Structures are given as C-alpha cells and as structure tokens.
Amino acid sequence: MLVIVLENAPPRLRGRLAIWLLEIRAGVYVGNYSAKVRDHIWCQVEKGIENGNAVMAWKTNNEAGFDFVTLGTNRRIPLELDGTKLVSFLPVADNGEVL
C-alpha cells in the first residue's frame, strides 16, 4: 500500500502520478507497488514538485508497520524518536508566517 499527498504541485506532476496511482481526492494518490516502483515514482515527484510539497507513506515491516518521506517545506516536520517517526507541527506567528 502506497499513499502520496501533494500540495501546491504543478498540474504536469499531478497528471504524471495519475499514470500509476489513483487520485482519490485532490492531490491524494493511492496504489500498491514494490519498493523499486515506489522509488521510481518518488523520483518523478522529486523532479516535478517545484515549489510545492509532497509526502509519501507506505506499508513496511517496522514496528509502526509503515514509513514515510517528505519533500518541500510544510508546517509538519517528521521527527525521529528512538526509531519511531512522529510529526512536529510548527506554530504560526501573528502575521501568518511560519516560525
């Protein structure tokens, strides 16, 4: 199982991902592929993301049962805690800027 979520991505990348994955909501892609194909798809995201940001999560054999990678800037930052990945959420300043 593989899920990719795109934010602020150019239409050409969105169209490209739809070649392998099903876009079940705007910017949310799901599919079921091997590690090799997953890397291949993520490579396309890396090349095409421009100023947007992306996250990819997939089922794997660790304690949590899944893993994820991110690309681009987002208020949510992955945080590694002794082998388990959590997510930190950055606060916003009064002027709307991410601190």
Next chain:
Amino acid sequence: MTTPLLPPLKPIPIKERLSVLFIEKGHLDVLDGAFVVVDKTGVRTHVPIGGVACLMLEPGTRVSHAAASLAARVGTLLVWVGEAGVRLYSSGQPGGARADRLLYQAQLALDPGLRLKVVRKMYAVRFGEEPPARRSVEQLRGIEGARVREMYKRLAAKYNVNWKARNYDTSDWNKGDLPNRCLSAATACLYGVTEAAVLAAGYAPAVGFIHTGKPLSFVYDIADIYKFETVVSVAFGIAAKKPYNPEQAVRLGCRDIFRKSRLLERIIPDIEVILAAGEVTPPEPPEDAQPPAIPNPESLGDAGHRT
C-alpha cells in the same frame, strides 16, 4: 440541529500497539482532542497515544491533567523514568478493573501449593524444561539464580563483553560499567511494556509469585520469562560495540527485538497459561452478588482496561 458528537474513546488491545515511546522534554497536553508534546518554541508533536503500550516520560517533561486523563481513557500506561530508564515513579491506568482476575491471582498466590505450581510453570516456560521435582520455591529460586548467572556469562562471552556481575546503583547511574548500564536501560523498556500488559490483562503488578514485596513483583516474574531471549542479548550486543549514545542504541535494539519476538502478542496469553498451571478455575461470583445496575459497555481493549 445538535452538532454530531464523536463516539466515546476506548482502549485497543495491547498486542496491536507500539511497544514504548520515550518523551525527553516538553509539555504534554491535549489540543483539539489530540495528545501533544509542546516544546519551548511552540512546536507541537502529536503522539499517537492510543497506539502505544506505554509512554516513558524522562526528566524534563510536564504532564497536564487533561493529558493524564486522556492517556487513562485510551488505556496507555504513563511511566515516569529517571536518567536512561531508571524508574522514578509510575502511574497511569490503575490495575484491577476486574475483581475476578484479582481474586484469581490472589487465590493462587495465597495458597502455598498453588503458588508452587505457578512458580514451577514460570520456570518451565522460561527454561523450556520442567524444574526438578520436590523443590520448594526457595530452592527453585536458588537453582534459577545459578542458572541466570551462567546465562549472563555465556551471553557476555558470545558478544565478547567484559562481564563481572550484574550490579547497578539506582542512586548513581554512572557508577555501573557499560554492559550493566545497557542492561538497566533495556530491562526498563521490558518492565514498562510488561507492566502495561499486566494491567491491561486485569492483574495486580504487586502480587508476585517468585518475586514478592515490591510494587512490581508480578511484572518482574513475567518479564524474567522474556529477559534473556530479548533484552539481555540486545544490551550485550550494544555494549560490545561501545556506541556514542548507548541508551538510545539500546532502545532502538529493544524496539526491534520486541517486534521480532512478537512480545506484545505473547505476554497476555502467556500470563493466562502460567496462572492456569494452578489448575483452579477463576472464582465464581458469590451467590448474593448483584449484577451492575448499568451494564458494562462493549470494549475493544483487554480485560483490565476500563471504559
């Protein structure tokens, strides 16, 4: 129209959870119903509290009332630990949500004959063979002690670790040698998940069979079954490599070995097998017992989880 409310929170089974998460610093609180750790700069990190067996809180954490209450509602044990897992204080989900389990455990512990049967079963499960016949609990403890020292020596030799004896000073962490410190950090992880499982199964951590007189006697009894198979190998393997941050390496190793040995799936069924060695059925409720006026709600969690 009334706003739709979310269904009530319930604990999920221990076997489906992550084993342990360590929180180093920050303020544990509840924001929008989620369990978060907020640091000094306002960065908040969501902790999937309901999907963890126990949360280990290191020095530098503060816990709000709402956070402790949420942890209890989803049946997650909060354990306050000192430097590298030397336990300071522990709380969270109190045991004994079901009196029938407690009475059963107490019945087995109070009767010398039944207690011996349970102790013999503990050794049989742990060492994979029946202990010699006609021995008292005291004698079995002596046999076990010798066997454990031998196992430490054997494992230390296997991992090429310089091993003298198990010794640790709870008041001065840095006094112990590296293998002992790794071992203390590793056993702390094991005790945490075992305590969470004992409570979830509905038993009392203090009512032990081999160990007695400590708040976690039963936890030590159960944890000893898995200790050599899991955390001792991990601790010695890491001590041999002399890493820069041994405590963290130990936690990573423990997490891996807990998953590989499917520890969380095994603890509760194993407790049942061991107590069943007493060959008594759990006590029936007394004849004059009244059923609860309001029936207990259905729960996804284990028997000792309160809903």
